[in-house]
Amino acid sequence: MVTIGIVLAVASMGMAPQPQSRPVRPEVAPDRTVTFRLAAPNARKVEVNLEGTGNLSLVKGDDGVWTATTKALAPDLYGYTYSVDGVAILDPNNPRIKPNLIWVGNLILVPGNPPEVWETRDVPRGEVHQRFYRSAIIGDRRDYFVYTPPGYRQGKTKLPVLYLLHGFSDTANGWTAVGNAHVILDNLIADGKAKPMVVVMPLGYGVPDFATPGGRNFGDRSLVMENYTKFRDALLQEVRVQVEADYRVSAKREDRAIAGLSMGGAESLFVGLGNLDTFGYVGAFSSGGLAANRPEEAFPHLDVKKANTLKVFWMACGTEDSLIGFQRGFASWLKEKGVKVETKETPGGHEWRLWRRNLAEFAAKLFR
């Protein structure tokens, strides 16, 4: 047995011991107020931008620590960033980071009682696989993520698949690292609210540098077209083929769904409504684009009869989202055409808080 010496040894290991005082970081109180704290002794102005709340000014204390306390917040997983003298910064003492190609931030959980659907619970857990490949269609090296539900390794039957698409500026792990999609699915499945399913989360860009800071993107119309069509082709001809070869999944239309948020919502409409033999379910969360002022041009050959064989066609958007007009306009046009679509409007803006709830609601409808 190795015993006593390790103690003496490690204590003098050369690693700086941490200060024993309370760390300067945000704290969630039992009354669900959050106190933000940032050490910035030389700063002149410190603010925190909190998802759903906006900017709060912090006040400097004698110790150089700036603080601000929110009102009581609803249980949720909130994004936030600090601004110090006009420079957007991450919280140096919060390891939970919201990965993003352009707008990085932090996340803080205000827990619910009982826990909300995006909160980790002691239920059987699935796995999240990161896979890598070179896309011949797009011409870059890229990754995608695959969620397998609890019991996947032991099971025998082929599972249905949800293709779940992130928004503009997200990385391929947006739906897991920020959206907690894997946690949501674990909880829904444990509670019998969703069927066990595989969830495939591809990188959503059909153009390699579409979402780099300062890059060309929505300002360039031909690039936008290339982005959407190459994304579709890579999804159907590369990612789907790999997933159906490597995972125990069904290849039937009624076992395939596609949904996404924002740009990924537009992609879901584009790919889903354009490939009605491939997908049996389409969901669009806070999406714009395709449902714009000229839907006749967006969907000139929409097969109304086939669209009505979709088992679920669902759109959701926040009422304070600037894209709500697109959803309403597109839904009206679809109804005029005779296409059945279910729409939902909820309070809120263009935010992950809505998309987690959208996923929970949409996933529960699938593969019934």
Added chain:
Amino acid sequence: MVTIGIVLAVASMGMAPQPQSRPVRPEVAPDRTVTFRLAAPNARKVEVNLEGTGNLSLVKGDDGVWTATTKALAPDLYGYTYSVDGVAILDPNNPRIKPNLIWVGNLILVPGNPPEVWETRDVPRGEVHQRFYRSAIIGDRRDYFVYTPPGYRQGKTKLPVLYLLHGFSDTANGWTAVGNAHVILDNLIADGKAKPMVVVMPLGYGVPDFATPGGRNFGDRSLVMENYTKFRDALLQEVRVQVEADYRVSAKREDRAIAGLSMGGAESLFVGLGNLDTFGYVGAFSSGGLAANRPEEAFPHLDVKKANTLKVFWMACGTEDSLIGFQRGFASWLKEKGVKVETKETPGGHEWRLWRRNLAEFAAKLFR
């Protein structure tokens, strides 16, 4: 086909177009100098702390952008953080983040020609699986990562396993997100320099809050002991058991290796030398602790004969690392005892730049 309208639609999607000017972010020139750039118009002092170089002062331009250019750097993957008026901040325009429970930073690649072993190449790629479970031994919910090599899904034979341990303050994905362990293995395997192997990367804490900012850690000797012993027990009785049930891996001693960096190096010595029937290979990179001034107390019951049946026992440390003394002292003590150990000293400090090279060198020695 869905064609024209999407263009009009997405262009007015409500997403802010990015500025067309050059983004304010670090740039690597062909001569391998790096120019750091940070917009901070109101700041009085901006520095960048660059791995292996230390602090560089940035100079403010008329546009409020601070810049500094390094000398030509050796090809490597460098960590860096900015300091603005004394506050450590991340680069707001670099999505490549070095996850960490205490010291978050950014990463920037200075590419080699030909590419270095940690650089992504067009070779067959493995997968990285994130797995979740509740540890009965440690009493928390935790995750671990499993690398499977290219061809794993198609193969039939049982593969050997390397248990690869991160350092103090790292998250469970430290070895992949910062260490590029999966890339290193892909490249070594493609070049015939390493055997195909599964790599298991557990969360390295035996005490749940061991590495929180301001938490108790190395300053508390009984806690340190608990941290090491519970980590060992969770590794052997939980993680190992799950991996051997769920993956096509060998359960023979000669097919199991353990190695780690810093705290994980100490854990590799503790677990490896303490369980010589379980592991056939032990590696310790920049480790301290166990090899301290009183090795007789650290390893009172070391089985010299059995230790000499290890197929590889390898320690490496940087000559500028404050822990170099531990490696030298422990190696001397082992030699006096008659235990064969191979040691390596390389230029450098307590840095990932060394640990990626250590992994490449150690992995190539395994399972021969």
